[in-house]
Amino acid sequence: MLLRILGTAAGGGIPQWNCACPGCTGARHHPSRRRLHDGLALQPADSGAWFLANATPDIAEQLESHPGLRPDAGQERTPVVRIVLTDAELDHTLGLLRLREASRIDIWCTEPVRKALTTRLALNEVLAPYTTLNWYDLPLAGAEHPAEMGGLDVSAIPLSAKRPRYAADEPAHPAWSTALKISDRATGKTALYASALATWNDRLDDEIADADCVLIDGTFLTDDEPYRTGFSQRTASAMGHLPIEGPHGTALRLQGSGGQILYTHLNNSNPLVDPDDPAHERLAGLGLGVAADRMVVSL
Ligand code: MLT
Ligand code: MN
Ligand code: ZN
Numbered sequence: 001m002l003l004r005i006l007g008t009a010a011g012g013g014i015p016q017w018n019c020a021c022p023g024c025t026g027a028r029h030h031p032s033r034r035r036l037h038d039g040l041a042l043q044p045a046d047s048g049a050w051f052l053a054n055a056t057p058d059i060a061e062q063l064e065s066h067p068g069l070r071p072d073a074g075q076e077r078t079p080v081v082r083i084v085l086t087d088a089e090l091d092h093t094l095g096l097l098r099l100r101e102a103s104r105i106d107i108w109c110t111e112p113v114r115k116a117l118t119t120r121l122a123l124n125e126v127l128a129p130y131t132t133l134n135w136y137d138l139p140l141a142g143a144e145h146p147a148e149m150g151g152l153d154v155s156a157i158p159l160s161a162k163r164p165r166y167a168a169d170e171p172a173h174p175a176w177s178t179a180l181k182i183s184d185r186a187t188g189k190t191a192l193y194a195s196a197l198a199t200w201n202d203r204l205d206d207e208i209a210d211a212d213c214v215l216i217d218g219t220f221l222t223d224d225e226p227y228r229t230g231f232s233q234r235t236a237s238a239m240g241h242l243p244i245e246g247p248h249g250t251a252l253r254l255q256g257s258g259g260q261i262l263y264t265h266l267n268n269s270n271p272l273v274d275p276d277d278p279a280h281e282r283l284a285g286l287g288l289g290v291a292a293d294r295m296v297v298s299l
Contacts, residue, residue: 013058157178
């Protein structure tokens with residue numbers, strides 16, 4: 001399969017429109033440091049079909065930036081878009097509104113995510129005059145039948161009850177925030193995509209050991225980063241994102257994993273948005289990398 005990395009930034013993007021922090025200013029001076037919101041396009045090995053994982057506010061530019069995702073010559077439009085969602089966060093779902101020119105949008109997600117999008121954001125009502133939304137249950141990993149997306153089997157690993165701020169009063173549910181497990185039936189290769197790790201879940205150890213590529217929460221480098229940079233009063237963990245470094249950081253757990261590990265969903269406060277920051281070398285020393293926009297991972 002091909003994993004086309006459409007973007008690698010956390011909510012707000014880099015630069016963020018209202019921010020002049022060093023990361024955002026650096027991206028204004030060096031366009032190669034710009035990062036769009038995190039999302040993927042997935043292509044099974046045995047077909048040219050593509051599927052989106054998350055629909056970011058940047059989705060139209062993201063599809064345009066990968067030649068393989070533009071409409072085929074001879075086929076004037078892309079009529080159907082197929083999307084699997086990790087959660088209901090605005091940075092992963094606002095793109096659904098931008099895709100309204102499709103004649104149909106097929107969406108796979110967990111039950112609390114569908115409920116938030118259809119009741120709190122009223123997407124069915126808002127989009128009905130433009131397009132048709134078809135909702136499908138995203139099965140949990142280990143269920144008898146994963147979702148079939150072309151030659152890919154896709155399922156969800158529940159990560160946490162972290163819900164979007166617009167749905168903060170909704171009941172807790174373990175599958176508000178999930179990791180996607182994506183397996184290619186033709187090649188047997190597996191990818192894991194987890195952009196919001198609120199806590200470590202022991203099940204992840206096994207799933208990561210089995211995965212050929214892991215795209216994982218790299219929102220904050222250290223736990224104190226949000227309050228040290230004045231971005232929030234809270235720690236990274238309290239904001240629902242385990243930090244990369246430090247005693248409870250994910251780097252210690254991920255080092256030595258067999259597959260390719262790439263951090264994504266970087267916040268603009270993260271020192272890693274500067275390619276010269278020494279943290280890149282420290283992570284490389286542990287066998288860990290940082291995803292880049294427009295990167296293509298071939299498995
Ligand atoms: C998150 O990743 O924690 C959310 O997307 C934050 C947000 O954009 O509001
Ligand atoms: Mn986010
Ligand atoms: Zn900034």
